[in-house]
Amino acid sequence: MARIIVLLKDIVDLTEMKVDPETRQPVTEGVKRRISELDKRALETAIQLKESGEGEVIALSMGGSGTRVALLAALAMGADAAYIINDEALAGVDALATSKVLKAAVEKIGDYDLIIGGEMTLDSLSAQVIPRLAELLDLPQVTYVKEIELGEGALRAVRDLEDVDEVVEVDLPAVVAVVREVNEPRIPSLMNIMKAKRKPTEEWDAEAVGLSAEEVKASSSVEILNVMAPKVDRKRIVIKADTVEDAAAQLAEAIVSEGVLER
Amino acid sequence: MAQNVLAFSEDRELLIQLLGKGKELADSLGGELNALLVGSNISDSGELAQYGSKKTLVADGPGFEHFSVEAYKAAFLKAVEASDPGIILIGATKRGKELAARVAAALDTGCMTECMTLEVDEEGNLVSERLTYAGSTIATEVSRRAPHIVTIPSRAFEAPEPGEGVGEIVTLDVSIPEPRVKVVERREKTKGDVDLEGAPIIVSAGRGFKAKEDLKILEELAEVLGAKVGCSRPISADMGWMDDWIGISGRKVSPKLYLACGISGTIQHAAGIRNSQILVAINEDENANIHEISDYSIVGDLYTVLPALIKALKEKLG
Numbered sequence: 001m002a003r004i005i006v007l008l009k010d011i012v013d014l015t016e017m018k019v020d021p022e023t024r025q026p027v028t029e030g031v032k033r034r035i036s037e038l039d040k041r042a043l044e045t046a047i048q049l050k051e052s053g054e055g056e057v058i059a060l061s062m063g064g065s066g067t068r069v070a071l072l073a074a075l076a077m078g079a080d081a082a083y084i085i086n087d088e089a090l091a092g093v094d095a096l097a098t099s100k101v102l103k104a105a106v107e108k109i110g111d112y113d114l115i116i117g118g119e120m121t122l123d124s125l126s127a128q129v130i131p132r133l134a135e136l137l138d139l140p141q142v143t144y145v146k147e148i149e150l151g152e153g154a155l156r157a158v159r160d161l162e163d164v165d166e167v168v169e170v171d172l173p174a175v176v177a178v179v180r181e182v183n184e185p186r187i188p189s190l191m192n193i194m195k196a197k198r199k200p201t202e203e204w205d206a207e208a209v210g211l212s213a214e215e216v217k218a219s220s221s222v223e224i225l226n227v228m229a230p231k232v233d234r235k236r237i238v239i240k241a242d243t244v245e246d247a248a249a250q251l252a253e254a255i256v257s258e259g260v261l262e263r
Numbered sequence: 264m265a266q267n268v269l270a271f272s273e274d275r276e277l278l279i280q281l282l283g284k285g286k287e288l289a290d291s292l293g294g295e296l297n298a299l300l301v302g303s304n305i306s307d308s309g310e311l312a313q314y315g316s317k318k319t320l321v322a323d324g325p326g327f328e329h330f331s332v333e334a335y336k337a338a339f340l341k342a343v344e345a346s347d348p349g350i351i352l353i354g355a356t357k358r359g360k361e362l363a364a365r366v367a368a369a370l371d372t373g374c375m376t377e378c379m380t381l382e383v384d385e386e387g388n389l390v391s392e393r394l395t396y397a398g399s400t401i402a403t404e405v406s407r408r409a410p411h412i413v414t415i416p417s418r419a420f421e422a423p424e425p426g427e428g429v430g431e432i433v434t435l436d437v438s439i440p441e442p443r444v445k446v447v448e449r450r451e452k453t454k455g456d457v458d459l460e461g462a463p464i465i466v467s468a469g470r471g472f473k474a475k476e477d478l479k480i481l482e483e484l485a486e487v488l489g490a491k492v493g494c495s496r497p498i499s500a501d502m503g504w505m506d507d508w509i510g511i512s513g514r515k516v517s518p519k520l521y522l523a524c525g526i527s528g529t530i531q532h533a534a535g536i537r538n539s540q541i542l543v544a545i546n547e548d549e550n551a552n553i554h555e556i557s558d559y560s561i562v563g564d565l566y567t568v569l570p571a572l573i574k575a576l577k578e579k580l581g
């Protein structure tokens with residue numbers, strides 16, 4: 001029986017997020033929040049592992065006031081319980097501080113065989129939390145996983161690296177990060193969505209996991225100064241002509257005169 | 264305060280790019296540039312002095328033949344002890360990124376991932392620009408505590424020309440921990456014959472294409488232009504018509520000419536083509552975002568525009 005902790009982060013729905021054309025800043029207010037794509041695949045992985053044997057899937061998230069709603073989706077997909085660390089004093093902390101909090105939380109949950117998450121969350125793209133957690137817990141890390149199976153007290157996985165696929169075996173407990181190729185997350189049935197509301201959810205602040213929010217915050221050392229969409233510096237010439245042939249001829253002329261075809 | 268810089272990448276080309284930037288940083292901080300090499304039977308450690316490495320720290324042994332994050336971390340911590348860096352630059356390969364995060368955690372310090380620019384501010388903090396929100400935005404971030412660790416992708420900084428530099432080679436004595444992750448098999452990947460990242464001309468297909476056979480029109484255009492063929496994510500990930508896609512979660516390309524056909528130009532796709540010199544779009548929807556981010560575009564049906572364009576180009580190019 002495997003006890004699996006899945007790390008999830010809720011982020012703004014990136015397909016709905018717009019950029020303010022004046023300020024070039026992303027507009028995140030009022031945009032629906034969802035579980036970050038790769039984290040959702042990590043959850044699907046955990047649920048499949050549970051289904052192929054016996055076990056328990058525990059969703060863990062450090063988030064804000066909207067996280068509870070986002071995590072309902074995790075419970076509907078098949079997580080058995082959810083824990084949320086929601087502490088205003090921790091807003092905006094970096095990956096270092098986040099992993100300290102998550103470490104304390106998984107230790108409080110305790111008795112786990114596997115910790116699993118996405119390679120990175122798509123808002124920060126930092127890809128640090130999983131390896132950091134492995135270091136803090138002194139556990140082996142298996143990153144870039146695209147296939148995984150659990151055996152007796154061990155796991156076997158295929159890692160997707162640039163030049164090779166690496167097949168690895170490691171004893172549990174271990175920390176795993178999955179990539180996009182690992183699976184397609186399921187869409188929960190209406191019945192499971194209803195059931196999700198009755199599953200246990202607990203909310204903790206820093207103190208509840210034995211940390212001082214001030215200390216954690218003080219250890220955070222990377223800060224985001226600003227976030228902006230890049231300036232688009234293009235000619236934006238829309239070719240208009242009476243016939244397709246004319247338009248194509250004008251485009252061909254433009255491409256040739258730009259000199260980009262020369263070798 | 265003088266700060267040393269330590270550079271590492273298991274990818275030699277990338278390491279040399281890091282040394283170029285590292286030298287600039289070390290010079291401006293009055294510190295020393297050092298490099299770390301990890302491997303088995305390393306024969307060319309002397310080479311790095313030409314790129315400004317004062318001390319080339321070498322961890323050599325059979326246990327380092329293949330990359331293992333725990334073994335390489337052990338070597339890294341020794342190198343940190345031996346060279347006292349204020350700034351640590353690590354190549355942002357997949358292995359480099361997991362190593363950087365693990366080393367950062369071991370040193371209890373911050374890390375900035377895949378930095379495109381790097382600068383030291385007045386207070387001696389390290390400031391970088393990096394992509395966030397799935398590649399649609401650029402975040403400016405500051406690291407306030409040394410050692411500052413950053414990972415740097417390929418081609419963010421230019422490789423320096425080799426010079427006359429002299430340096431020393433320092434052998435590190437690393438005790439490698441018993442590996443906990445056992446590699447039972449390594450399957451070499453067959454490199455697809457399309458090397459999109461280095462291609463000077465790319466023509467690319469989006470969901471405007473209705474059937475796989477229709478890609479023939481694009482292949483014909485590619486032939487006329489001497490171009491490689493790429494696509495948006497749905498064409499590859501959903502339809503399975505091609506192996507690789509372009510964009511934030513796929514290949515990032517920087518051709519002289521990028522021609523997007525039937526691609527709407529979502530932020531995720533745009534993030535992968537931003538560095539194209541000239542961007543051309545063919546899309547029937549005049550409100551499609553791709554027109555906003557292109558140099559030239561035609562609002563029209565690709566099924567009629569492409570054959571006409573092929574004909575026109577053939578005439579022009581002879």
Ligand SMILES: Cc1cc2nc3c(=O)[nH]c(=O)nc-3n(C[C@H](O)[C@H](O)[C@H](O)COP(=O)(O)OP(=O)(O)OC[C@H]3O[C@@H](n4cnc5c(N)ncnc54)[C@H](O)[C@@H]3O)c2cc1C
Nearest residue numbers: 469470471495496510511512525526527531547548564565
């Ligand atoms: C986390 C995340 C990561 C992603 N990463 C990537 C990525 O790396 N790369 C990527 O490409 N996508 C990525 N996507 C997907 C992305 O959001 C879009 O779904 C995708 O880019 C759309 O592809 P498209 O432009 O081909 O299709 P669509 O958006 O459907 O656009 C098709 C376009 O074709 C035009 N068209 C239709 N018929 C014709 C015709 N006959 N002639 C001319 N024009 C025609 C339409 O006007 C339309 O603009 C990602 C999404 C997420 C959530």
